[in-house]
Amino acid sequence: MEIRKRWSDFLFREVSIAPLIAFRIVIGLLFLFSTVRFISNGWIKQLYIDPPFHFTYLGFDWIRPLPNDWMYLPFIALIVASLGIIFGAFYRFSSILFFLAFTYVELLDKSYYLNHYYFVSIIAFLLIWLPAHAQFSIDAKRSPSIQRNTIPQWPIFILRFQLGIVYCFAGIAKVNSDWLLEAQPLRMWLQAFRDLPLVGNLLATSWVAFVFSWFSCFYDLTIPFFLSKAKTRNIAYFFVIVFHILTWLLFPIGVFPWVMIFSTLIFFPASFHNKWLNPLQKWLRWKSIQTELKITRSKPVIACLSVFIIVQLLIPFRYLVYPDNLFWHEEGFRFSWRVMLMEKKGYATFYVEDRATKGSIEITNSDYLSPQQIDQMSRQPDMILQFAHFLGEKYADTTLHFGSKSVHLWRPKVSADVYVTLNGRPNQHFVSRETDLMQEEYNLKHRKWILPLEK
Known part of the structure; x- marks a missing residue:
């Protein structure tokens, strides 16, 4: 009973809504940028219209691409939904639309599976349930009664938890002999930069590959905890920026580094987010209505959050039910945050x-x-x-x-x-x-x- 009470007290502690509002705007902008980038690169035709066969996920064989140019329709929906999320316009509908359209596209063909696509689907799903439109939004402008300056802590906690899951399981996955004892595959990958001026020969050395391998393992395992502490948050975020920009420069991993760089801002306190939200609200002449929120503890919310957390903790470990080498047979490999491991x-x-x-x-x-x-x-x-x-x-x-x-x-x-x-x-x-x-x-x-x- 004591543990249950502490869990409830933690989830429903009253906090500022500012980090959630900032997260909504930033993640919406990333959603929009990624979608426009996908369309402009011609990937819709190349990946979904031209191939006569698609590798569907088990249990989702019934999901098929739309015929010909109709396949552009889900991406138009993603642009509309992204704008709705950014501006908080018809927010619930926009979040649901984005989640359904994005997940539909991802389920069409597992050839294109990426961990950050899975992450986007989860975040889009979570946004459906979070009150991220309760301030500085078109919805709040149209319906002042929904405006809130404070919210229960659980919406911000669940976003931080999900980011922590991505990092920690990526670190756990690196605890293997190839990565730590052989510095593979980094030792092979870094050889491709041998001809770079000034740093090429350095990157091609074995000891640099070992340093990168061990540091990235330590980084993934610890960064969520350093971001959670006020004393270490700033230096930890500096390493977030350096780590992800370095991986972006060295490896072709798309927008994932930028998603992680901006998403982890959710770990910063309300005072940090208000430094740029307040001038933006003033420039847009947003008038905030001071409303008091009576926080009521909801057992269904506690139950749903607990189930979600348990599922997210268990799914990456499902590979343990299979024998032999995971990297060889890849049974239980997807959806387990194994990022750039082989x-x-x-x-x-x-x-x-x-x-x-x-x-x-x-x-x-x-x-x-x-x-x-x-x-x-x-x-x-x-x-x-x-x-x-x-x-x-x-x-x-x-x-x-x-x-x-x-x-x-x-x-x-x-x-x-x-x-x-x-x-x-x-x-x-x-x-x-x-x-x-x-x-x-x-x-x-x-x-x-x-x-x-x-x-």
């Missing part, structure tokens, strides 16, 4: 074979997949299996020509010869051509047909 490349050749005559044809992967899809598929077992099933369905009940013979396939055998290299190891056989992939089910069970990693 260099894994594969080469996959698929064959469609007649079971009776043993005649076969070799598949040209690029006939059905984009370069990025091929790159991702060639090293991820679930995607290899999905593509094999796609080929089996495509060639079922068709006639193929094997030399001078014509054979009608009813249930063809589909196999793949796959070789993969992981973190600098030599190429190893990943999938044997002897395996009939049409006989393997696509589910969450351990895939025994993956050949084991040779240490």
